[in-house]
Amino acid sequence: MNVAKHQNIRNLSLKALEDFFIAIGEQKFRAKQVYEWLWQKGAQSFADMSNLSKELRQKLGSNFTLPALTTDLVQESSDGTIKSRFRTHEGHLVEGVLIPTDERKTACVSSQIGCSLTCKFCATGFMERKRNLHFDEIYDQVVLLNQQSEKHYGQKLSNIVFMGMGEPLLNYANVNKAIERISAEDGLFMSPRRITVSTAGVAKIIKKMGDDRVRYKLALSLHAANDVKRNEIMPINETNNIRSLADALNHFYKQTKNEITFEYILFDGFNDTEQDARELVKLYRQVPADLVNIIEYNPIDDARFSKPSEDVTEKFVAYLQSHKVNARLRRSRGKDIDAACGQLANKA
Template structure:
């Protein structure tokens, strides 16, 4: 193993690959399984923690491998108990993740990319450049750190995970899928897939791929307009992934998985909050079983959108309900610390990208 001058992240290996490596190192195969458990079940971030391994083996591991753990760089606590984390990655890049506590659940909102390439006009992350995809272990680490935070601050473990932080999860498909696999595996964190939601801005062919892979987690689509002209204006991704393409992809996904879909819909004042908009949305909701989360808009300094007025919001929601659409109005959390939906961005980056 002398040739391993550049230490490779041990978490990038599958269990089978680790067994092969250990055999090459003159170690027994079952040691690989022990190490794998330390990495994924017990979330060990140093080889010295692996107390059931000999000192000699731990030394060998230290010489040949590294564990590129994520660290909390900064944390801010909102007046509503939401906690925003700035995480530092092994290469110095920065991402953000949020703990959202409510009466009945503790939710981790995690990032899947450093920055984002999609340029949605209302989202702070969209004003940053996309630097790279996160590895599965970097997504996993965010969950571990936020779970620890939930236990320390509120005495309650994490119950839910949403891939709604920085980046577009379906453009980091393999990293996202591997992270879900590790989070839900019995030899990982053993979380229920039903408690995980992956949110996409709408990439039709990847939604179909989710269907082909018969995923068990929930899918949320950031819709925000059920009209191509309006959606193109605020979400340039719609130009290649029209509502017709998304409709077909969602039908395919539902036929394969039987999972209902959640539509996220931010109501902007005088843009997508009229009864005509509600009518178009109700129409779109007929394609597959779904529910709609209406989200209030959280202002960012780069965009001049304004949240809709209360009476218009009520009229919008009640039109949907009358048309048998399952609607929830979500109040924003962590707005005072820029931790709310659409506000995550490394400030200097976003300003530079604007």
């Protein structure tokens, strides 16, 4: 049996676990019990595995680690949104958000500890990127937010969005593996069609997603439909310009037929004019996007931007709709606890 001592037990397949139990003289069915604890019952330690003997739990602890994410702090918004700060096994902090509406219960999860992209309007962009989250740490966020949803609202999660801290496509392997576990029958068994991965725009990975025939939805954080403005607020655009992103999105759609959304935050006096709307219409017609989400800006301490007036916002959305763009205004949730779009930065 080639199982390395003291490795993360969640890196093992069910078959590898079975081999381990047989090798130590235990019944093979024990592997399935442990696998259920790891992926369906949300065990945070071997001590949680109550249908195993104390001796067997000690053997697991002697051979493996279980570096589960734990909840460090929970804040509840006046609108029902719940933000959780999670702690990794070595003490890093990362945030996730439960966003409830009448129709759905959505988990907004993080993919990295901090971020390396330095977008000028996002609180996480002002943080140092410590490391990528491992696939099981991403999975843990979903499990813990699902438990919150069941406790507070009596319903399981209906949707997951990778719109928390970090750039998911710069942690593509772990994000993919987490989604595989989330959607597996012996995992949370959620349809990948209810999962959306949001990216600031990494063209080569968007193309790879198409080639890999991923089954989840894709959202592009656009925020400006010309390169000059996008370069100013999103430095990643200098190496992944709008033309390259449009080509990548077309390739992604051709290979998968999965839904594509544009995310567009309105900044007062920067990207909210009729000319900006006209450029957005033009790009929308070049890409098979299903929807344009116009998002309210949520001010942060480090950024110079502000939110436009309601009148400007409504005119912008109306212009898009009058030009046959499927556009909707997305109102922010959880602003009073810094849980809204662009605000995640581990602030208590």
